[in-house]
Amino acid sequence: MSQAAESLDASRVLTLEEISQLMEESSQPADTLMRVVVLIARYSKTDVCSIYLLEPDRANLVLAATVGLTPMCVGTLRLAMHEGLAGLVAEQVRPIAVKHAKSHPRFKYIKEACEDAFQSFLGVPLIDRGVLQGVLVVQTIEPRDFHEDEIRILADAAMQVAPTVSEARTLARFIAPMQERLWSLARNIWWSWDQESCDLFLDLDPRRWRDLNHNPVALLNEMPLAKIEQRAAEMVLHSRINYAYRRMREYTHADRTWGAIHAGILRPRPVAYFSAEFGLHESLPIYSGGLGVLAGDHIKSASDLDIPLIGIGLFYGQGYFRQSLDQKGWQQEEYLDTDTNQLPMEPAIGVDGKAVTIEIATRKKPILAKVWRVKVGRCNLFLLDSNIEGNAPEDRELTSRLYGGDGRVRIRQELLLGVGGFRALKAMGITPGVLHLNEGHSGFVILEAIRTRMREEGMTFAVAASRVSREVVFTTHTPVPAGHDRFDAALIEEHLGPMADELGLSAEQLMGMGREHPSDTKETFCMTVLGLKHARRANAVSALHGEASRQMWTGLYPGKAEDDVPIGHITNGVHVHSWLAPQMARLYDRHLGSGWQERSGRAHTWEGIEGVDDGELWETHVGLKLRLLEFVRQRAMEQATRREEPSDTVLKLGRVLSPDALTIGFARRFATYKRANLILADIEKLTGMVNDPKRPVQFVFAGKAHPHDEPGKRVLQQIADLMYDSVFADRFVFVEDYDINVGRHFVQGVDVWLNNPRRPLEASGTSGQKVVLNGGLNLSILDGWWAEAYDGLNGFAIGKGTTHSQMDVHDNRDSEDLYRVLREEVVPLYYQRDSDGLPRGWIKRMKRTIRTLGWRFNADRMVMDYTTKCYVPAAGGTSSDMRGR
Numbered sequence: 001m002s003q004a005a006e007s008l009d010a011s012r013v014l015t016l017e018e019i020s021q022l023m024e025e026s027s028q029p030a031d032t033l034m035r036v037v038v039l040i041a042r043y044s045k046t047d048v049c050s051i052y053l054l055e056p057d058r059a060n061l062v063l064a065a066t067v068g069l070t071p072m073c074v075g076t077l078r079l080a081m082h083e084g085l086a087g088l089v090a091e092q093v094r095p096i097a098v099k100h101a102k103s104h105p106r107f108k109y110i111k112e113a114c115e116d117a118f119q120s121f122l123g124v125p126l127i128d129r130g131v132l133q134g135v136l137v138v139q140t141i142e143p144r145d146f147h148e149d150e151i152r153i154l155a156d157a158a159m160q161v162a163p164t165v166s167e168a169r170t171l172a173r174f175i176a177p178m179q180e181r182l183w184s185l186a187r188n189i190w191w192s193w194d195q196e197s198c199d200l201f202l203d204l205d206p207r208r209w210r211d212l213n214h215n216p217v218a219l220l221n222e223m224p225l226a227k228i229e230q231r232a233a234e235m236v237l238h239s240r241i242n243y244a245y246r247r248m249r250e251y252t253h254a255d256r257t258w259g260a261i262h263a264g265i266l267r268p269r270p271v272a273y274f275s276a277e278f279g280l281h282e283s284l285p286i287y288s289g290g291l292g293v294l295a296g297d298h299i300k301s302a303s304d305l306d307i308p309l310i311g312i313g314l315f316y317g318q319g320y321f322r323q324s325l326d327q328k329g330w331q332q333e334e335y336l337d338t339d340t341n342q343l344p345m346e347p348a349i350g351v352d353g354k355a356v357t358i359e360i361a362t363r364k365k366p367i368l369a370k371v372w373r374v375k376v377g378r379c380n381l382f383l384l385d386s387n388i389e390g391n392a393p394e395d396r397e398l399t400s401r402l403y404g405g406d407g408r409v410r411i412r413q414e415l416l417l418g419v420g421g422f423r424a425l426k427a428m429g430i431t432p433g434v435l436h437l438n439e440g441h442s443g444f445v446i447l448e449a450i451r452t453r454m455r456e457e458g459m460t461f462a463v464a465a466s467r468v469s470r471e472v473v474f475t476t477h478t479p480v481p482a483g484h485d486r487f488d489a490a491l492i493e494e495h496l497g498p499m500a501d502e503l504g505l506s507a508e509q510l511m512g513m514g515r516e517h518p519s520d521t522k523e524t525f526c527m528t529v530l531g532l533k534h535a536r537r538a539n540a541v542s543a544l545h546g547e548a549s550r551q552m553w554t555g556l557y558p559g560k561a562e563d564d565v566p567i568g569h570i571t572n573g574v575h576v577h578s579w580l581a582p583q584m585a586r587l588y589d590r591h592l593g594s595g596w597q598e599r600s601g602r603a604h605t606w607e608g609i610e611g612v613d614d615g616e617l618w619e620t621h622v623g624l625k626l627r628l629l630e631f632v633r634q635r636a637m638e639q640a641t642r643r644e645e646p647s648d649t650v651l652k653l654g655r656v657l658s659p660d661a662l663t664i665g666f667a668r669r670f671a672t673y674k675r676a677n678l679i680l681a682d683i684e685k686l687t688g689m690v691n692d693p694k695r696p697v698q699f700v701f702a703g704k705a706h707p708h709d710e711p712g713k714r715v716l717q718q719i720a721d722l723m724y725d726s727v728f729a730d731r732f733v734f735v736e737d738y739d740i741n742v743g744r745h746f747v748q749g750v751d752v753w754l755n756n757p758r759r760p761l762e763a764s765g766t767s768g769q770k771v772v773l774n775g776g777l778n779l780s781i782l783d784g785w786w787a788e789a790y791d792g793l794n795g796f797a798i799g800k801g802t803t804h805s806q807m808d809v810h811d812n813r814d815s816e817d818l819y820r821v822l823r824e825e826v827v828p829l830y831y832q833r834d835s836d837g838l839p840r841g842w843i844k845r846m847k848r849t850i851r852t853l854g855w856r857f858n859a860d861r862m863v864m865d866y867t868t869k870c871y872v873p874a875a876g877g878t879s880s881d882m883r884g885r
Contacts, residue, residue, distance in 0.1 A: 628749025
């Protein structure tokens with residue numbers, strides 16, 4: 001008898017007494033089965049133990065309990081009797097033992113279960129009173145010969161468990177429909193912009209929901225079924241779960257959509273949207289700031305509109321850094337590993353039925369990557385991950401951090417994103433009709449698309465390049481030359497040399513594709529130049545940014561006047577349902593008409609805001625403001641406690657900020673050109689404003705400086721130090737570790753959003769658009785989106801839109817105007833109240849900003865513009881396009 005079998009005998013596997021005890025400990029058969037598989041896995045020294053139960057139709061098996069496979073598969077993973085090795089056990093009603101399961105003709109790879117690591121398989125039928133009830137399976141990582149004694153012992157265990165299995169089937173409780181539906185909701189990011197679904201997870205366990213950073217997968221992974229059932233009963237959740245699940249199904253299967261009418265050409269050949277980062281939700285930390293959040297909002301609105309669009313990005317195992325401040329207010333960075341089992345991701349499956357891996361040749365060792373799939377409503381997001389066997393140690397770390405490392409790390413990341421992303425799509429049988437490059441990071445996809453055309457269609461390089469260019473949409477963001485990635489010839493040769501060989505290009509010809517002046521051997525390879533040269537359609541992200549971009553890249557188009565440079569603009573917008581406070585959403589439900597959410601990108605939808613009672617709108621805003629202040633106080637106390645500051649300091653931070661004071665918010669990346677410290681230019685004036693007993697002003701700040709940006713860190717330190725200045729302590733709070741959650745609280749609760757970049761360096765600046773939706777007013781430099789949004793009555797402007805060649809003069813003018821506008825316009829209007837205590841003039845501006853801007857600076861409008869002006873024409877779907885001579 002084998003050592004494993006002796007161990008099984010010594011432990012008696014599971015006795016009837018143990019089964020009875022398990023039954024007593026839980027009245028739920030599903031919970032009992034979970035306890036059973038844990039014990040069997042332990043006794044049998046296997047890595048996996050699972051129970052599959054026969055469904056009422058007796059033609060399919062469903063996973064009812066498992067240890068080792070992905071927990072979220074319970075209740076959702078189904079096999080027909082003719083599928084897989086478990087199906088073979090049920091079909092032949094006999095034990096099946098296989099040392100190398102993957103080589104067996106009946107092996108079925110189940111992508112959701114993450115079975116890649118397991119080799120051996122042993123399954124025995126579960127039979128009660130002569131009737132097949134299901135299958136009991138164990139699996140191991142190492143190949144293992146299961147001996148007759150081991151098979152017999154597992155069969156005995158199955159016989160002991162079978163009555164419990166039979167009861168579970170009889171009571172129809174084994175698949176736990178409620179748990180199944182909760183997992184279905186958790187596995188699709190759609191829940192993050194559906195308030196009903198968010199509230200379900202909150203109500204399951206409010207404290208853990210907050211502690212887990214609003215991550216439903218992590219929450220469900222740690223909650224036993226019995227606890228879920230208990231909490232659902234206490235909070236009367238069953239009908240709400242069913243309702244949320246039904247609405248998600250209706251949403252994902254709807255066919256009468258804007259996209260079905262306007263974007264049908266994209267159905268067989270979708271848009272492939274490439275971005276270095278995607279900011280979907282705080283629980284999926286693969287973003288750093290505005291570019292990623294824009295990409296997240298873009299794919300969400302594409303889902304809402306039903307635009308056939310697929311996101312392509314990288315999975316950063318450590319994400320962007322976690323921020324904290326030390327005793328001196330200096331930013332500290334910490335990188336933490338992300339557990340993929342706690343995220344709504346699954347391996348992407350190729351046309352061969354296997355998990356997708358891609359390989360990219362370089363002059364040295366190839367780079368490999370696996371691919372994850374994330375469901376975003378109706379859309380899919382695919383993320384490449386280099387942390388796999390076969391890669392060199394440095395390459396396993398390649399996708400660990402967002403915007404980390406030197407130029408060599410950056411070019412390898414961008415090679416993965418562009419070339420690897422395109423190859424991943426091909427491996428899944430997806431042929432995109434449009435390539436949308438969100439910034440230059442993914443520019444190498446152009447080379448891979450050309451190479452593919454040459455190979456598959458027998459084209460020359462010139463013809464293939466021309467065909468690919470018609471399908472490329474390039475969006476540029478950074479109006480600062482230093483913000484565009486550039487690589488020297490040695491890095492390009494090392495990483496793109498094999499690509500150049502296949503394209504039939506010399507090293508110099510390849511370098512010329514990324515140079516503004518192709519023959520200038522001293523010029524480096526610029527990713528933005530590559531994108532602009534080979535995109536039929538290129539755009540900036542606001543009207544002013546379009547002007548700045550045409551000026552910046554005039555040299556790329558010899559003989560063209562600046563106004564004729566082919567770079568247009570599509571102004572950014574934000575995803576309404578992701579940033580709108582629930583309280584404001586309910587107000588809109590009452591006054592904007594049924595179905596307003598689906599029409600939020602149209603101007604007439606917002607007209608109803610003028611009919612809202614002033615008191616109702618103001619009270620809704622005040623409630624959100626109180627929520628923000630409580631959030632800021634709590635975070636400030638947690639920060640002080642972590643720094644081991646005195647208890648009286650911690651208590652004092654719990655009382656900072658007044659709900660009666662005008663509250664100004666500032667939250668964004670702490671790059672120096674964004675001038676977070678412009679408000680500090682005249683400390684005497686600032687002191688007078690914040691300490692005015694009748695009309696006080698207070699500030700809440702948040703944001704991160706790039707780890708290598710020392711000047712940005714010094715600006716951040718200046719702001720943070722004011723929390724400990726006796727003059728400002730009650731009126732300035734800096735919230736650490738800025739993320740989507742912090743941003744959501746800020747934009748929903750502030751009275752005024754402050755934005756004072758050095759014009760014209762703000763490409764768009766979408767944070768202020770999120771404030772608009774929630775009734776806040778913008779106080780901004782006339783740059784980015786605000787330059788085309790401000791009408792004199794829907795917010796406040798700093799300056800007249802002029803600049804100066806001398807930076808000091810420019811900054812001094814803007815700081816003086818900032819103080820003037822605060823003193824003469826903002827503060828008086830906010831504190832001007834009528835006999836009811838309402839600031840009628842302020843509320844009038846709130847209504848105007850919502851009505852005039854809510855539809856325009858909206859991601860639905862933005863994506864509709866991209867679809868009609870870029871995607872459909874690029875895919876060849878326009879009905880007419882007459883060209884003059």
